[in-house]
Amino acid sequence: MNHFQLELLLNKELKPQLIKDYCPNGLQIEGKYEVKKIITGVTASQALIDVAIEKNADALLVHHGYFWKGESESIKGMKGNRIRSLIKNDINLFAYHLPLDIHPTLGNNAELARLFSISNVEGLEATPQSIAMKGEFEAALSGEELGERIHQVLSRAPLHITPDVDKEIKTVAWCSGGGQDYIELAAQQGIDAFISGEVSERTTYIARELGIHYFASGHHATERYGVKALGEWLAKEHGFDVEFIDIDNPV
DSSP, X not given: OBHHHHHHHHHHHHXXXXXXXXXXXXEEEOOOSBOOEEEEEEEOOHHHHHHHHHTTOSEEEEEEOSOOTTSXXXXXXXXXXXXXXXXXXXOEEEEOSHHHHHOTTTSHHHHXXXXXXXXXXXXXXXXXXXXXXXXXXXXXXXXXXXXXXXXXXXXXXXXXXXXXXXXXXXXXXXXXXXXXXXXXXXXXXXXXXXXXXXXXXXXHHHHHHHTOEEEEOOHHHHTSHHHHHHHHHHHXXXXXXXXXXXXXXXX
């Protein structure tokens, strides 16, 4: 399959045209025409690019690519080195951000629901393209029990902020990556806990004062699984040679 056909295939599945994003989704850097070997990963860092070069990949498929809204348009320094490496080695770069967060079966949020055993999943926002989700556990958990479940699944101990009055957790909302500010909407809906990747200084007071548990579980750790699932779909349904590479990131 050529790189333009692959982009059409991915766009058909992920539907980036339906959501406003902070970066271009799809083929960001054009490489060789035919694509057979694909490396997937969370972020198009130099370390991931180096692995793609070592493995003679035709394409790199990531969640965090380049050309973010507000960043410098200059291609120099670290950004220049990364792009130069891709072009020199004729490697295509495909990136999908919010469309991969919200995809109902392959997305980061869908994968977290599966991994954490959350059922009755629906959007937290009153929109068909809700970025944050909500659901419930089969049985109520203590904050410590949910923290341990997150630790076991993500291989990372979360930062747990408990409400002023501790309570069991039956309902839960979540948003992978930098979705911590959806905590207030979750609290307004009476949800017991909110899980995201990052944490802000203000999040502590929101959790305590609005009576909701908060688990900061790592931006990278919560966003490994969407791009991995997307790569597995490409391999199973379309015959690509796909390998997921997890570059360590403690954030």
